[in-house]
Structures are given as structure tokens and as C-alpha cells.
Amino acid sequence: MPILDFKEIAQANLTNGLQDTFEMFARDFFMMLGFEIKDGPDRGQDGGRDLIINEKREGIIGDTEISWLVSCKHKAHSGSAVQSNDEIDIKGRVESFGAQGFIGFYSTIISSSLNRSLEGLKRHFDVKVFDREIIEKMILENPKGRTIAKRYFPISFSKWEEDHPKPANIFSEYEPLHCQNCDKDLLPQGDGIIVFKKDLKTEVYVAFLWCCKGKCDQDLKSKYRLMGYTDAGWEDISDILIPGKYLAWNMAVLNRIQQGDDKYSDEAFKSLKQFILRVSQMVLRSQNDEQIRRLMDLASLP
Ligand SMILES: [Zn+2]
Structure with a gap:
């Protein structure tokens, strides 16, 4: 075609x-x-x-x-x-x-x-x-x-x-979202999933991962099971690339933290933020030259 x-x-x-x-x-x-x-x-x-x-x-x-x-x-x-x-x-x-x-x-x-x-x-x-x-x-x-x-x-x-959206120029350079098992960039096609790993004893999220569906997911599952951690929820990355779903998902994450439902280890929280930032390249629109100049001005203000 x-x-x-x-x-x-x-x-x-x-x-x-x-x-x-x-x-x-x-x-x-x-x-x-x-x-x-x-x-x-x-x-x-x-x-x-x-x-x-x-x-x-x-x-x-x-x-x-x-x-x-x-x-x-x-x-x-x-x-x-x-x-x-x-x-x-x-x-x-x-x-x-x-x-x-x-x-x-x-x-x-x-x-x-x-x-x-x-x-x-x-x-x-x-x-x-x-x-x-x-x-x-x-x-x-x-x-x-x-x-x-x-x-x-x-x-x-x-x-x-x-x-076929082009990543928005949010960062000075495109930041890929590599599968944490095989290294494939999951962003262009939005294939793959995110997975929360939980320590059931402490009820704390110990890891927040992104990977391909199937084998990579299974490999990571076995790895984390050996450490005593369990899957506690997952989502399709392609769903989170939908602007409305991206917002709703971010709000739900914030709400659960506020209500004390979800607790994150430092490592898992860092990954969560990294995911939100990288995915934003496919959800937000590109910044024009004037906005980039203004952004640089704002960043240089004391
Ligand atoms: Zn993979």
C-alpha cells in the first residue's frame, strides 16, 4: 500500500x-x-x-x-x-x-x-x-x-x-527505553510491558521494569523470583503511549502514593520517574525554538 x-x-x-x-x-x-x-x-x-x-x-x-x-x-x-x-x-x-x-x-x-x-x-x-x-x-x-x-x-x-510519531525534542537527545533483558528499544513501536515487582513481606515495590512480552518477561520473572520478589501489576507500554491513558496512569500512580497504598524503594521510584520521562517523548508535542530559548532562560534563573 x-x-x-x-x-x-x-x-x-x-x-x-x-x-x-x-x-x-x-x-x-x-x-x-x-x-x-x-x-x-x-x-x-x-x-x-x-x-x-x-x-x-x-x-x-x-x-x-x-x-x-x-x-x-x-x-x-x-x-x-x-x-x-x-x-x-x-x-x-x-x-x-x-x-x-x-x-x-x-x-x-x-x-x-x-x-x-x-x-x-x-x-x-x-x-x-x-x-x-x-x-x-x-x-x-x-x-x-x-x-x-x-x-x-x-x-x-x-x-x-x-x-508514526517522531519522538518530541524534550531532551537534547533522544532517550531510548531499552528492554531490561535484551536491550531492544521499546519506544518506537510501543511494544513491551512495564512490571511492578513487590517484596510481599514489606509490601514495598522493589523494582519497576520495562521489557518485551514473552521470553524477556519470563526471564526477568525467574530472576526476581529467586530474590523472593513477585509481580504486582503490569501494563502494555502501547496503552501508556495514548495521551489520555498516559495522564490517567500518572494520576493513578500519584493518588496511590498519596493514599499510602503504594510504597517504593529508592531504586524502583527512580525507575518509575525515568519511565515517565522517556515515554513523554512519544506523548508530548515537540517544543519550538522560542520555547527552547525560554526554557534555557528559566533554567539559568537563580
Ligand atoms: Zn527484550
């Missing part, structure tokens, strides 16, 4: 001033990957324009620079595959610009006939194809890709972002 809707990028060959958007998108995309963008040749009769991009390759005896000719074809609005007759004389175009490789940058898929002719060209130079699926994957996997996605796919990307 595609995530980014390429139809959000204005159709090429319209004379409304937006005809360059797909090529601008290609420039931003290749800059994100670390290519240097050279000015492209003029617009051709089909409304398409090729880009020249340079790639630095580090070698043992020195760096080399490879020039690629990028052909952008934006056919998402018609939905049709890029055909052989959409790409005229690739070899001649690559050679006339002195490039060493060809990249097809397509907002749909490539037809099998064009694929065959590109395979044939690999005898002469490097050939790569970035189709809709590959472009989408690379954008969503790259930390810089979010900025590009926000600019060119504002509607479909914001829908995706709702389901």
Missing part, C-alpha cells in the same frame, strides 16, 4: 509555473542522498528536463567523481508506466553531457520493454532506476527525508506521520 501520493506533485507539461516541481523534488531527493547538483540542460520538447548530478566516490588511491544524467518522468497523474518511447536516445544523451551513468527517476513504474533496453545499456555505463516504490522507501528511511516529504507530499505524509 503506497504511503506517499505522487499526484500531490503538480503535473509536468502544464504551463502554470508548477511544471518544474517534480524536477525540484528530484534535486532535493539527490541532495538528501549526498549528490552534488549541476545545472541541468534546457527543457526538451516533451516538457521533460534532464539533470546532471555528481557523486564523489572515495577510493584507496584518491577520490573520483562520477557524473550521472538523471531523467525525470512524472506520470503519476496518468498512472501509466514509463515506456521505451518516453526515453529517447539515452546513450546519446549520456554521452553528449559527458556523464558516466544514467538514472531514471520515475513517479510510476518502469515498463518491461524500457527495463530491457536499460539492461542492454549497462554494457556501456552504470544504469539505475528509482521508481515510485524505491523513492518512497528512501525518503521514509532517511532522517532528512521527512523535510522533503512534508514539502512535496503534505497530505499523504501528514497522514503517515500520525501513525
Whole structure:
């Protein structure tokens, strides 16, 4: 199921001033990957324009620079595959610009006939194809890709972002929530559970843990049972990542402390606070620059 809707990028060959958007998108995309963008040749009769991009390759005896000719074809609005007759004389175009490789940058898929002719060209130079699926994957996997996605796919990307929230910038750096048995970060997917361990003799919580469900939970259970401690309640982390549940759970913890129902060892209370802070990165919204400046002012007040 595609995530980014390429139809959000204005159709090429319209004379409304937006005809360059797909090529601008290609420039931003290749800059994100670390290519240097050279000015492209003029617009051709089909409304398409090729880009020249340079790639630095580090070698043992020195760096080399490879020039690629990028052909952008934006056919998402018609939905049709890029055909052989959409790409005229690739070899001649690559050679006339002195490039060493060809990249097809397509907002749909490539037809099998064009694929065959590109395979044939690999005898002469490097050939790569970035189709809709590959472009989408690379954008969503790259930390810089979010900025590009926000600019060119504002509607479909914001829908995706709702389901894949980015940790809020509460701390100077992201603080993971590692499973206390296998070290996996539990925050991005919200998988795993929290468990209270109690000393039944003193009625005190001696530990507050987070771990994966299943084996990790079982391993920790055996470890704590040997020390004489029992499970005294657990919750799914995914539930606590729901903002309303996060608040309700925090209130319940505070209330039980106030009423004297729950007593924590220093160690367990420290863990509880650590959990609340780390989880807050996925529940709270990000702070803007002005708020961060103000926060620094407040912290520096005597
Ligand atoms: Zn684990």
C-alpha cells in the first residue's frame, strides 16, 4: 500500500509555473542522498528536463567523481508506466553531457520493454532506476527525508506521520527505553510491558521494569523470583503511549502514593520517574525554538 501520493506533485507539461516541481523534488531527493547538483540542460520538447548530478566516490588511491544524467518522468497523474518511447536516445544523451551513468527517476513504474533496453545499456555505463516504490522507501528511511516529504507530499505524509510519531525534542537527545533483558528499544513501536515487582513481606515495590512480552518477561520473572520478589501489576507500554491513558496512569500512580497504598524503594521510584520521562517523548508535542530559548532562560534563573 503506497504511503506517499505522487499526484500531490503538480503535473509536468502544464504551463502554470508548477511544471518544474517534480524536477525540484528530484534535486532535493539527490541532495538528501549526498549528490552534488549541476545545472541541468534546457527543457526538451516533451516538457521533460534532464539533470546532471555528481557523486564523489572515495577510493584507496584518491577520490573520483562520477557524473550521472538523471531523467525525470512524472506520470503519476496518468498512472501509466514509463515506456521505451518516453526515453529517447539515452546513450546519446549520456554521452553528449559527458556523464558516466544514467538514472531514471520515475513517479510510476518502469515498463518491461524500457527495463530491457536499460539492461542492454549497462554494457556501456552504470544504469539505475528509482521508481515510485524505491523513492518512497528512501525518503521514509532517511532522517532528512521527512523535510522533503512534508514539502512535496503534505497530505499523504501528514497522514503517515500520525501513525508514526517522531519522538518530541524534550531532551537534547533522544532517550531510548531499552528492554531490561535484551536491550531492544521499546519506544518506537510501543511494544513491551512495564512490571511492578513487590517484596510481599514489606509490601514495598522493589523494582519497576520495562521489557518485551514473552521470553524477556519470563526471564526477568525467574530472576526476581529467586530474590523472593513477585509481580504486582503490569501494563502494555502501547496503552501508556495514548495521551489520555498516559495522564490517567500518572494520576493513578500519584493518588496511590498519596493514599499510602503504594510504597517504593529508592531504586524502583527512580525507575518509575525515568519511565515517565522517556515515554513523554512519544506523548508530548515537540517544543519550538522560542520555547527552547525560554526554557534555557528559566533554567539559568537563580
Ligand atoms: Zn527484550
